[in-house]
Structure formats: structure tokens, C-alpha cells
Amino acid sequence: MLPKGNNNYSEVNKTIEDDQSQIQLEKEQRTLILISKSSKGYILITQMNIDLENKNIRFLTSFDWQNSKIYIRNSYFYRNKAIQDGGSIYLKQVAPLVTLYNTTFDSCSSGNFGGALYMYQVNATNCTFINNKSKVGGVLFTVLRESNILNSQYINNTASITSPNAYFCPPYAQDRDQISCEIFQIENIFEYNQQLQNTPLYIKEINYTLQTDFNSKNTLSLQAKLMYGIVYIIKLRLNSINFTQYSPQLSFGNVYSYLTQNYQQYFSPFSVPEVNYPYLVVTYVPNLDCQSSNQLIRFDFFQSSFYTPGCFEVSSQCKAGMQQLTSISQEQIFQQCQYCNLGQFLYKTNYSCLTCNPNYYSSCYSNLTFLVNGYWRNELVEDESSIYQCNLNPSNCESENRIGIGNSLCKEGYKGDQCLACDLDGSVWGESYGGTGNKLPQIILSYSLHKNPFIQLLDLSLRVLFYRFQQAK
Numbered sequence: 001m002l003p004k005g006n007n008n009y010s011e012v013n014k015t016i017e018d019d020q021s022q023i024q025l026e027k028e029q030r031t032l033i034l035i036s037k038s039s040k041g042y043i044l045i046t047q048m049n050i051d052l053e054n055k056n057i058r059f060l061t062s063f064d065w066q067n068s069k070i071y072i073r074n075s076y077f078y079r080n081k082a083i084q085d086g087g088s089i090y091l092k093q094v095a096p097l098v099t100l101y102n103t104t105f106d107s108c109s110s111g112n113f114g115g116a117l118y119m120y121q122v123n124a125t126n127c128t129f130i131n132n133k134s135k136v137g138g139v140l141f142t143v144l145r146e147s148n149i150l151n152s153q154y155i156n157n158t159a160s161i162t163s164p165n166a167y168f169c170p171p172y173a174q175d176r177d178q179i180s181c182e183i184f185q186i187e188n189i190f191e192y193n194q195q196l197q198n199t200p201l202y203i204k205e206i207n208y209t210l211q212t213d214f215n216s217k218n219t220l221s222l223q224a225k226l227m228y229g230i231v232y233i234i235k236l237r238l239n240s241i242n243f244t245q246y247s248p249q250l251s252f253g254n255v256y257s258y259l260t261q262n263y264q265q266y267f268s269p270f271s272v273p274e275v276n277y278p279y280l281v282v283t284y285v286p287n288l289d290c291q292s293s294n295q296l297i298r299f300d301f302f303q304s305s306f307y308t309p310g311c312f313e314v315s316s317q318c319k320a321g322m323q324q325l326t327s328i329s330q331e332q333i334f335q336q337c338q339y340c341n342l343g344q345f346l347y348k349t350n351y352s353c354l355t356c357n358p359n360y361y362s363s364c365y366s367n368l369t370f371l372v373n374g375y376w377r378n379e380l381v382e383d384e385s386s387i388y389q390c391n392l393n394p395s396n397c398e399s400e401n402r403i404g405i406g407n408s409l410c411k412e413g414y415k416g417d418q419c420l421a422c423d424l425d426g427s428v429w430g431e432s433y434g435g436t437g438n439k440l441p442q443i444i445l446s447y448s449l450h451k452n453p454f455i456q457l458l459d460l461s462l463r464v465l466f467y468r469f470q471q472a473k
Contacts, residue, residue: 029083031061031090042068042096048075054109058082060089064303068096075103082110084257085141086118087132093120093303094179100124105139107131112252113167113183114141115157120179120302123148129165130155135252136183136238137167143181143302144168160250162241170240172306181301184255184278186210186222186308188235192272192281195341196365203233203275222296222310226284227318229325229336231268234297236278246276254279260298260305288312318349321366345369347380360387362402373398376409376418390418 032050035043050059059080060070080088087108089098098119104127105116115134121144129139129152138157140147147166154165169181191204208224226232236255237244246252255278256269266288268281280297282288288296289312296310318324318337323346327336340346340353345364356364363370371377371387374394379386386405390397396419401408410419413433426432 028056029058029061030056031058033060035060035062035065043070045070045072046074048072048077050076050080051078052080054079054081054107056081056083058086058088058090061086062091062093062096064093065096070096070098071101072098072103073101076106077104077108077116078106080105080108080116082118084111085113086110086116087114087134088116089119090114091119091302095120098122100127102126104128104130105132110134113137115139115159117141120144121147124152125150127152128155129153129157131157133158133160135159135161135250136163136241138164140166142166142168143171143179161238161243169301175304175306179302180304180306181299182239182306183301184236184258184297184299184308185239186220186234186297186310187237189222189224190233190235192231192233193339194231196339199342199365201339201366203272206232221294221308223290223313225313225315227315227337228284228334229327229338230283232282233272233275234280234282236280238278244277248274248276251276252278254281255299256280258299258301260300263298284312284314289314320349321346321368322349323351323353324349339366341365347382354382357384360384368403370402371409373402377405378417379405388418392418392420396420 032052045060048059052059057080059077062070077088082088082090087110088105091098098117098121100122102125106128107130108116109132110116110118111134113134113136115132115138116129117140119140119142122140122142125148127149132139134141136159138159139154149166157164159167169183171178171180172182188210189206189208191201191206193199193201193204196202206224208222210220210222212220222234224232253276254269254271256264256267259267259280266282266285268283270281272279272281286292292311294309294311295307296312297308298305299308315337316335318335322337322339325336325338327334342363342365343356344353345356345361345367346353347367356369360372360375361369362372369380374390374397376388376390376397377386396411396414397409398411399409407415407419407428410416410428412429413423415421415423415428423429423431423433
């Protein structure tokens, strides 16, 4: 019911046909009606007929409008679209309460949450929701389960991850008021070495501790030791949703925009190519150190933020294959670690990376050097004094594994210095190999007397000779 005898309201009543002059900008997202702060107690919207043609235009967006209500009646919203959340209506704060009556949302869509509606609470009567879509909540993304949707129809709505109609986000366990939304939880953490793409070090899992937080039985707390200068990816999962398969067509990506403003300074909005699961990008900062705080992440949904527990420690040691650089930040000196790039290598730490010699190495990075075929080495040293050319038989020094030393650089069947010996006893290759000149060694097979044709022929010849010798007597 609308309040009567109250002039403290605004009324919108007309048909809009994509009037570009009415569209206000909300960063990259456009919106027809943008409410930041208003003295009105409620807004009445009636008899609207809007087709926004899927042009990344949302009908209504509201920020920081408290103690208010929105009434929408006898209206039709078609092809409203949001880049992230709430394809037709997006309400950032807990209030206002939205009441829908005899209204249709048709073919509205959003990139992540709530294909048509993103709001803390909603009441709907005699409404139709048809062909709306999003990743989570094809029609509605909300927190309050007390929202009332009566005598309404859901028709052919879709969600690529979960809840084709309405998704009710669970609150944090420590939230007594039940107004928060815990949609993301920590799952893993990786090094991200952009310069080493197409190598195993490009995205590399690190050691970490992930355990149930003391204050919440449902929330996981992350602790990890990071190095200065290295970028890390925190992999997240969608809380309570059994969904793990992401693809370029179904990519969630960096969720930086859902962080509270004061926490965005500790993370980066950088998008990592080919990473489709939800994630955050971070480097070590003292504000997230275990000695400073146990509040690692704060997400902001409906202007109600609760922290995800966790913290980082800093490692004073670089790993093998890294050079250590000195950097200055905020008048403090830090020892920064950096992997040797493609075309460089370093077996030790705390030294400068060395350039690969193309005469000996086909490729190198970090502490890995790939020997050119036809070369052999007995140890890993920077000055290349342990590298020998296999002059006597170069083909013996052609193996699939070119990063090792000694026998691992030999073709199957060979071993020893410069791979010149056959593995007769099977100590390297597991089976006995015998030489056949310059050809690949052949396995020495042990045949029984009745299966070995050579032995059979020899036996027959000896029998014939013995028979003739007996006759000659």
C-alpha cells in the first residue's frame, strides 16, 4: 500500500524510448535514473514502458539513500542490462525497500549478480520475470529471505552458475543483524609471474595455511609467507555453491570492485589473462602483515562489510633462480625478489641474473637451463666449465630432458661421460642394453633354449658335426 496524505515523494509516470539525454554515467555503467541522496521519503514509478536494447543501460541505480521506499506499479522493463550487477534496478545500500506490483521484467541481464534486480530486500505481487539471466541469481540477488514474492511468475530465467530465479546470499556467521553477504571465500594462493608466461612458473601455487577461523565455523582463514616484489593471485570460491568449472565463456575474473574502498588500496584491479575463476591480485604490504592485522579482505555488499580473516608474513630470502634487488618505499629499504626472465638464469641467489649463451642453451629462465642437443654436463655451474660437446657420438646426447645433468641428458640406452657407454646392467634405464655399433642400443633378451632360434641352429649344427665325427671313426 502507498502511504496516503504524504507529499514527501517523487512520482515518475511516462514512457521512455532510449532518450540518451536522460542517461547518467555511473563509471562504465549507464543508468536512466541515478539517486545518490534524496530528501524524499519514497518514489512512485508507474506505467513505465522501457526498452533499453541491451546497451549496458540500467533503469535505476541508488547509492546512499536511507530510510526510503520505492514503489513500482504497472510497468514493463525490457532488455535492461548491467555490466556487473542488477540489470534493471541496482540498490547499493540496505534501504530502500522496493515494492513491485503488476510489473514485468523481460530479457534483463547482468554480468555477475541479479539479472534484473540487485537489492537487499524486495516485495513483489502479481509480477512476471521472464528470460532474465546472470551468473548468480538470474532474476534477483538479495540477502533478506523475508522478501515476499507473491502471485508472481518465473518463466525461462537462467543462471550460468546457480539460482536461475532468486539467490539469497548467506550472511557472515559473526553478523548478528544478518545484513551482510558472504559470497566469496578463500580457496588458494598462487605466485603470478607475468614475464614467465608459457612456463610452469607463470601461475605457481605456494605454501600456505588455510584453516577454519576461530570466530566463525564457516569462514576459512589464510596465512602465507610472501616475498617483496612478487605478485600473488588469491583464488576465491563462491560460498556454498558447488561450482568449479570456469571457462572464457563463463569467466568471473578479478573481484576488486567488490572490496570496500579502504581495502582497494591493498589490492590491484589488474586482470590476469586466462584466469576465469574469482580472484584478487595482491603484493605484500605491511598493512596486511600478521603483526598488524588479521583482517585480510573486506567485501562490500549492500554497504555492509565484514572481514575475511587471514594475514601475510614477509620472507627475507629469495628462492633459487631469483635475483635480489633493493627498493625504497615510504623511506624504507626493502630487498625485492625477482625471477630471472626468459633468456636469463641464476643457480644461486642474491646475485644478478646471467644471460644464456645460445651456443650451449636453447632456452633458460629462473634456475633452469636447457642444453642444446649434442652437449653434456656433469654439474650446474654458471661459468659453463662443466659443459662438454659430445664429439665422438653427438646423437647419444639427444634426450627429451635437457635441463638435468649426467645420465639424464643421454638418449635411452646410453650412460656415462658424454653418453658413450651402453647401460649393460640396466642401472640407469631399468633394462639391459647392448651395443650395435653406431645404432641405438638393443635390449639383450634372455630366451629359453626352445624359443631362441640362434641357440636352436647352434644345437643342430653341433649334433650334425658330432654324428659325422662318429661315422668317421
